[in-house]
Amino acid sequence: MTNDALPKQPTYYEEVERKGYSRRDFMKFVSLMTAFIGLENTAIGQVAKALETKPRLPVIWLHFQECTCCSESFIRSSHPIVADILLDKISLDYTETLMAASGTQAEAALKNTMTKYKGQYILCVEGSVPTAADGVYCMIGGKTSMQILEEAAEGAAAIIAWGSCASNGCVQAAKPNPTSATPIHKLVKGKPIIKVPGCPPIGEVMAGVIVHYLTFGRIPELDRLGRPKAFYSKRVHDSCYRRPFYDAGLFVETFDDENAKKGYCLYKVGCKGPSTYNACGVMKWNNGTSYPIQSGHPCIGCSEENYWDNGRLYERASHFAGFGIEANADTLGKVALGVTAAALAGHAIATNIGKSKLIHEHQAEGRESEHELEQ
C-alpha cells in the first residue's frame, strides 16, 4: 500500500499461464469472446494480442442495493478463464463480496486504487443507489452509497452498470420505491456508462463487455438505451427456438396442459420475449445449458426497464389498480364501450323527443313529395 510508483502489472496472458492454462485453452477463450462481442473471426488475433500485451485493467467493483446475482452469474460464465482470470484479477482491487480483505484494509485498498490509477480504472457498479432519507438505506464503512459512488466515479475511465439494479433500478425501484432506489446513469454525469441489464445479466455478456474494453481501449457500441449493441439488439423472441410455434399460432394455455408438454410457445402464459432485448436464446445460461424458456418458463423480461411494474409476470395484459377491482385495459375498454352504447341509446331517445318537431317536419315534407310523384 505504500509504493506510489505504478507497479508493473502482469498481462492477462501471463496470468493465464501462471494459473496453468494451456495456450490452447487461452485461444479457445479468445475465440469465444471474439464471437460473443460480435466481431468477425479475423479479429481473434487482435483480441489475443490485447490480452497478451496489455497489462491487466484496474477495476473497482462496488456493491450497493443488490442481491449479488450479477457476481454469481459472472463466476458461472461458461469458460473457466472468465472467472479465474478476469474476475480474480479484476476484482483484486476492490469488491466486497470476493476480496479477501475486509474492514479498514479493504477501504484502504479501494482508496489506493482510486488514487494510483486515477483516470484509468473501470468502475463496475452492481446495485442501485437509494437516495431517500439522505441515502441511509445503504451505507458501507460509514459512507452512503451515493458518496462512495461519487468518489469512485470521479477518477473512473468508464463505468459499467451491472445488472438491472444499476441499469434501471430493478425490484428496489418498483412502486412505491420506498428507498428511492436510483440507477447509476441518473446519478453520474459526464462519464461513459455501459448498461448491462438483466437479473442477472448473462455471464458471457459481462465478460464480453470487459474483453471489448480491454481490446479496444474504449467502450463497445451502445444502443439508444445505453446497452452494448452486440448483446441487446435482438429480442429474446427473435432467437427463441419456440418461435415456429408462435408463428403457427400454437400456444401453451396453462402450465400443465398438453400444449406445454409439446413445447408450444409460452406467449399466452405471459412470455415477455417479444418485448425483451437480450441474448438468452443464443448464449443461454450455466455453461450454455438452458435458459428460462427452454425449461418451460416464460421470459419475465428481466432486462427491461420497470419490468416489475409493467404488468404481471404470467399474463400478457397489464392491469390497472384502483378501479374497485383490478381491471386490465380490455375490461376497462369494454366498460367504456358499454357506457358509450348506453349514452348513445339515451341520446337517440332524447333526440326523438327533443327534436320531434323538426323530425316530423322533415318527414311530412318527404311524404308530401312522395304523394306528389307519379310513380
Added chain:
Amino acid sequence: MANKYLHIHRLRRVYVWELPVRFYHWLNALVIVVLIVTGFYIANPLALLSKQEASTQYTMGWFRYLHFAAAYLFFFNFLFRLYWGFVGNKYANWKQFIPTSQRFFKEMWTVFKIDILMLKKNGQPQDHLSVGHNAMAGFIYFLTFIAFLVQCLTGFGLYSSMASWWFPKLFAWVPALLGGDILTRQLHHWAMWFFILFAVIHVYLVFYHDYVEGRGEISSMGGGWKFIEEEVFEQHKHHTPNPEK
C-alpha cells in the same frame, strides 16, 4: 293535417367531400377495422389445436403480416390526408380541425347546445348549418389525428426492431424514449380503445345528423354531395365571384 304549414324545401347541391377525401375515408375505415381485429388477435390469439406440425401453419404469422400491411396503408393514407389538408377544398382544409379562432370555439359551443343538450329556442328545436365538419366534429377529428400519430409512433417503434427497411427504423427512438418495448406495447394496446370508441360514436353521429338534418350526411361520404335548403344557402352565400370561372 299540418299540411297548411308544410314548407317544401328546395335543396342546393354542394360538393363537400372531394374524391381523394372519400377515398381516404373508406381506406382509412377499412384498415382501422383490420388493424383492430388483427391487433386483438395479436394481443390474445385463439387457443388453436392442431394435430399437424407447426411448420404447416402460419396463423399468428398471417395475422401479424396483415397488421403490418394494414399499418403501412394506414400510415401513408394518413400522410396523404395531411397533405390534402393544404391543397384540398375548404372543407378538407386543416383549419377545419384546429381551433384557431374565436369563431371556432363559439361554433363548438353552439353544436354542444344543439346536438348534446338539445336546447330549444323559443320552444323550437334549433338547426345549425355545417356544410363540412361542424366545429365539434372537426376538433374530435383533430384528437383522432393525434391518436393516429400515437398509434403510428408506437406501432412503428415496436416494428423498428423487426424491420430491415430503413423507414421503420426511423422510429427506434420511440421505445427508447418510453423506456422499452413493454410499455410501448401497452400504450399501443390502450390507444386501440380510443379507435373503437371513436368509430362507434362517429358512426352513430353520422346517422344522427343524417336523420335530424336531412341533408344527406351518410351518403356524402359516398358521392361527396350534401344538400342545403335554398334559403339557408342564400343566408350563407358570399358574393365574391368564383376565381375558377
